[in-house]
Amino acid sequence: MKTKEVMVLKDLLGSNNKIAGEIRDKLTARGILTINLLSSPGAGKTTLLEALSDEVRPRYRMAVIEGDIETERDADRIRAKGIPAWQIQTGGACHLDARMIGRLFPEIPPDLDFLFIENVGNLVCPAGFDLGENLRLVLLSTPEGDDKPKKYPKAFTTSNGLVISKTDLVPPLPFDIDRARREALDINPRLKVFTTSSQTKAGLPELAAYLIEELKRLRGDHA
Amino acid sequence: MHELSLISNLFEMLEEQARDKKAGKITYVKLQVGLLSGAVAELLKTAFDIYKKGTLAEGAELEIVEVPLTVLCLECGAETSKDDYILRCESCGSPDIKTVAGTELILEESGVLIE
Numbered sequence: 408m409k410t411k412e413v414m415v416l417k418d419l420l421g422s423n424n425k426i427a428g429e430i431r432d433k434l435t436a437r438g439i440l441t442i443n444l445l446s447s448p449g450a451g452k453t454t455l456l457e458a459l460s461d462e463v464r465p466r467y468r469m470a471v472i473e474g475d476i477e478t479e480r481d482a483d484r485i486r487a488k489g490i491p492a493w494q495i496q497t498g499g500a501c502h503l504d505a506r507m508i509g510r511l512f513p514e515i516p517p518d519l520d521f522l523f524i525e526n527v528g529n530l531v532c533p534a535g536f537d538l539g540e541n542l543r544l545v546l547l548s549t550p551e552g553d554d555k556p557k558k559y560p561k562a563f564t565t566s567n568g569l570v571i572s573k574t575d576l577v578p579p580l581p582f583d584i585d586r587a588r589r590e591a592l593d594i595n596p597r598l599k600v601f602t603t604s605s606q607t608k609a610g611l612p613e614l615a616a617y618l619i620e621e622l623k624r625l626r627g628d629h630a
Numbered sequence: 631m632h633e634l635s636l637i638s639n640l641f642e643m644l645e646e647q648a649r650d651k652k653a654g655k656i657t658y659v660k661l662q663v664g665l666l667s668g669a670v671a672e673l674l675k676t677a678f679d680i681y682k683k684g685t686l687a688e689g690a691e692l693e694i695v696e697v698p699l700t701v702l703c704l705e706c707g708a709e710t711s712k713d714d715y716i717l718r719c720e721s722c723g724s725p726d727i728k729t730v731a732g733t734e735l736i737l738e739e740s741g742v743l744i745e
Contacts, residue, residue, distance in 0.1 A: 410657050410741045417643055419636050419661075419735040502632050532632035535668035535735075560715040561668045595717050596725030 423536055426505035430512065430539025434522065440622040441522045443538050445562050446546035448528030451572040451605055453481045455546065456523055458605035460488055462615035467520040467622075472511060474503040474527045481525065491516065502532040505539055520622055534561040542621060548573040549580055553587035556594060563591050568599040570614065575604040633669055636735065637677040641685065643737055648686050653742035656687040660739045664697045664732040666715060671696060690741075699732030 418424065434441050444452050456471055463469060470491040473481040482494035493514065495507050503526050515522065524540060526533040545566040547555055550573065556563045563569065569591050571584060588600050599617060603610035644656055659678070663671055671694045678692045700711045703719035704727060710720035711731075718725050 410743050411651065411653075412739060412741055413647060413651065414739050415643070415647065415737045417737045419639050419643075419737060422639065422642075500632075500635065502635075504635070531668070535632055535636075557715075561666060564666060564715055564717055594715050597717070 420535070420537075423505045426509050427537035427539040430505060430508055431541065433512070434515075434539065435541065435625060437517050437519075438626050439519045439522050440542065440618065440625050441524065441538075441540045442618070443533075443540035443543045444523060444525045444546065445530070445533050445543065445566065446526075446528060446548070446572075447530045447551060450528070450546040450548040450551065452525045452528070452546055453484055454605040455570065455572060455603065456485060456525065457488055458608060458611055459615060460490055461608075462611050463521065463618065464490075467619070468518065469521040469523065470515065470519050472508065472522070472524045474507075474525060476500070476527060497527060500527070501529050502527055502536050503538055504536045508538050521618065530555070530559040530562050534565050541625060542567045542618075544568045544570055546570045546572050547587060547591075549576050549582040549584075553583050554590065556587065556590040560594050563598065564595045566595070566598060568601065568617065571600065571602045573604060573606075574602050574609060575607050633673040633677045634681070636669055637674060637681050640678075640737060641681055641687070644687055644740060645685075647740065648742060651742050651744060653686070654745045655743035656685075656690045657741040657743055658691045658693060659687065659737070659741075660693045660695065662695050662697050662734045662736040662738050664734040665699045665713070666729070666732045667735040669735055695738070697731055697734055700730045701727040702730050703727050 446452055471485045473494045475481055476497050476499055479494045482492040485492035493511050524538055543566040545562045571587055584602060591598055601610055601614045603614060663669055675692055682688050698711045698713055702709045703724055705724035706722040708719060708721035712720055719727055
């Protein structure tokens with residue numbers, strides 16, 4: 408008997424990344440912009456999608472994949488707005504992975520503009536998993552505190568955009584929007600920062616305009 | 631705590647490898663874990679110890695090599711290693727950088743016992 412060294416150099420996320428790449432290629436070829444939404448639980452991802460749909464839907468088609476540990480609640484809320492939605496129940500897993508999205512793939516209508524994937528509420532684990540998205544948005548709600556970007560860096564360093572949500576709650580809170588923006592830009596200077604309130608609708612037109620711009624860019628249409 | 635699912639991927643690779651080499655046992659496993667990989671070395675070790683029971687790797691040691699973040703500046707050309715997460719050139723401060731190392735989560739090497 409002898410011990411043999413085996414050089415491997417294989418990525419632990421290799422199978423996830425391969426599936427994610429295939430999903431991205433197929434959706435991009437159909438001209439669909441896919442957005443992965445990350446945040447801690449209760450930051451307002453579902454409410455943002457409900458409010459954002461009023462901004463984009465008059466002219467654009469959207470669908471939503473909801474990820475939660477249990478229940479169909481979020482998908483039901485989205486469907487109540489007349490938007491196609493699928494619920495993935497992870498049964499305990501703290502994040503979505505590309506395989507879960509791949510399983511749903513045959514059900515996704517080909518004639519969409521935006522596909523939103525609302526990840527499991529968790530500011531840590533989902534950041535490690537590519538789902539085949541074109542854009543990653545991280546939400547930080549004002550009650551969570553303005554010091555979070557540096558405490559949970561990966562969610563912010565892997566995102567393209569930061570949405571500071573629930574800005575209508577700021578007056579009584581010790582939340583400094585400029586500090587949150589600075590903290591986030593400090594670790595990822597390329598982040599696009601948006602400030603929104605799904606209640607007052609503040610900032611939603613700007614966020615919608617950004618997504619529409621990215622959709623045009625994906626389609627190579629700069630008109 | 632997504633480290634358990636990462637370790638479950640690792641064991642799929644190890645089992646495949648042991649089958650290929652007709653190995654009876656896996657004696658050690660070496661991983662490269664980047665500072666920006668999102669995985670915590672300590673938790674990977676715990677997950678590995680839980681997972682290995684009753685497998686070919688039951689007696690295996692897990693070695694983890696932590697990889698610092700290295701960025702290449704597209705503005706001034708400097709390549710710098712850093713121990714923080716800040717995506718900015720250490721030398722000129724430009725945000726126009728490319729990450730060259732620090733995101734890896736790689737099975738580098740393993741030892742198999744061949745009978």
